[in-house]
Amino acid sequence: MLSEKSAATVRASLPAVGAAIGEITERFYARLFAAHPDLRRNLFNRGNQAAGTQRQALAGSIAAFATHLLDHPDRRPDAMLGRIAHKHASLGVAPEQYDVVHEHLFAAIAEVLGDAVTPEVAAAWDEVYWLMANALVVIEKRLYEESGESGPRPWEVVERVTETADVVTFRVRPADGGAVRGFRAGQYVSVGVTLPDGARQIRQYSLSGAPGESVRQFSVKRVAGDTVAPDGEVSNHLHAHVREGDVLELSEPYGDLVLGGAGDRPILLASAGIGVTPMVAMLAALAADGHDAPVTVVHGDRSPADHALRAEHTAYAAKLPDAAVHFFYERDAGPDSRTGRVDLGRADIAVRPATRAYLCGPLPFMRAVRAQLLAKGVAPADIHYEVFGPDLWLARQD
Template sequence: MLSEQSLPVVRATLPVVGGAIGEITERFYPRMFAAHPELLRDLFNRGHQADGTQKQALAGSIATFATFLVERPDERPDAMMARIAHKHASLGVTSEQYKIVHEHLFAAIVEVLGEAVTPEVAAAWDEVYWLMANALIAAEAQLYQESGVAEGEVWRDMVVSGRHAETPDAVSLTLRRADGGPVEPFLPGQYVSVQATLPDGARQIRQYSLSQAPGHPEWRITVKRLRGEDARPQGEVSSWLHENVRPGDTLTVSAPFGGLTLPEGEGPLLLASAGIGATPMLAMLDHLAATGSTRPVLVAHADRTPADHAHRAELTRLTSELPGASLHLWYEDAHASVPGARAGRTDVAALDLPPGLTAYLCGPLPYLKSVRGALLEQGVAPAAIHYEVFGPDLWLGRD
């Protein structure tokens, strides 16, 4: 918690700093990348920098953390912090890089707020930053230790052993260790990062869920090619993987991370997904089927059309192998070709939700907001709803 001398200062200045945090992050990133261009080239997602979502996520996380320190000093936004820590670990972020962020973030704060940043204000917000940074550094150190790697040393070479087109825009890749060793164990629902060296020499990194359960001799990821409103390829890494990677090629891949993982126990589950968000749910279902689970499982998936639904046959098969599971599908178009599918978008009210349900959600942010809100209306406890969002988390602290 904040020190006695910093707490009233942060409380008094939170409206000002919070109101300016968007402009501060706008200044922060150009300053940092000018001093350290390798960070934009080889670590940060250039697409999220270009569209502004990474800046929004950083601003939201700082504002949320500071608000907790002032309004709920005995608590921390643990779900938010865990998602950030897992993402950082999957990128190989090190404790030294927090010093770089601190230097340029506080220079941006002074640049935006000017004389309002007195020594007292600077010291108080410095404390906020390092409380958050040190909590993340500690969490990431624990993740590195659990993975059996040194800080930041998460990368290994993997050979692409197979490639399969799941839909016109989704391809699955199976991966084996280049050194011939066994693939590491992971928890159903976790993801890995994949490095791609693009034509301009930049090394860009993206995360992909492991879409099969632990226990298989190889890992599998499923990559959806992102497209813009004009239907042209938009994601530079997903497009590069689609166009260039074939069996026999080598990819640099991280150890598995991610906190949206299948819980132990026999309680009822809801696995709800949209689009490529089905991939972590596939790993969970695969694990449940492999272990002979009889727990009640509602599987709900939404997609644009059946043809766009990656791994649809596999999702159907795995659900049918579980005696306590039921599958519920929604398609915006052409749903009549799939028996039992509904038209439109996921309707939680159409599901018979058992008491004691734990819900796991994965998909685009509007989908997460809609389904979570509907679950709350149906009486599901907020603490029982967990989610994973691909890309910058613009919904920080809402758990």
């Protein structure tokens, strides 16, 4: 994929670029938003920008892509590219925006590295960028065609359900009365809202209802801020202001954490906190499809009262002929649950050979569960995950 000349130059300059990639991405976003303030207001997540996680994700993806080109010159990192492309498609990213990114990213590289950016270095990294960008454009075009996406669509809220003190479920239907396209269990939609300052902010939320319903359902956890990041603008807006009869803008479903050819293989669904949402949809799909192979359901939360969609979580699992449910709570665990954090090492939790595992929750939780699965002999390729927000775990798998 990468020419031999560029590969040699990238290999030689990668340490310098890698060491400065954090500063480069910081300069890049500063330049980008100065030239195009509408992008910060209406496309990029302002909370992630404030916390710096978007910069980390961009830096990680560029470094990972370049490293992959050097280590595997004949193989494209499709898993990484597909995950990014799904996020981009849900946001409505257009091909011409890659030209804008290129302009400001390479200006930032030149500013940070100065004379080290010789014409040869610039040309080599230019080749890396366009290999990645053009691959994403092709994948995103296919995703748009498959989804029939022609821009966000207005959806009316027909029901609002309080799940816990911090989680609300919204059930929506097309405001124009049109048809509801199907989705694959585990996918998410982008939800766009106009905030009091006039900014249009977009967030992704997993669909938590059963595929095939005439309405769509997504559940939102109110995000509390801290010293690094502010309160979640969109989640708090949805909790405080959106009621039955209101209209929201939704994208078509996207996301690559989907049940793939479950067949007769054992399935393990592990979640924590609001990561339960795609898992409930997956359980609903398995029950509807008559899946009869073993299914292990594992979930961790602060308490039963904090466990969103707990009734659905339990009910869908009960519809499966061979399902085992294991709930872990930090406090107030009952006779049907356990106190403490998720622990797959327990003797009563079976992780069978050829298990296909799906994970969703905070990154430390997923790292811990993945390590436990690997220790039990689950193949790395059979462990799939979803991250809410910028994927700081991107391309770091075995």
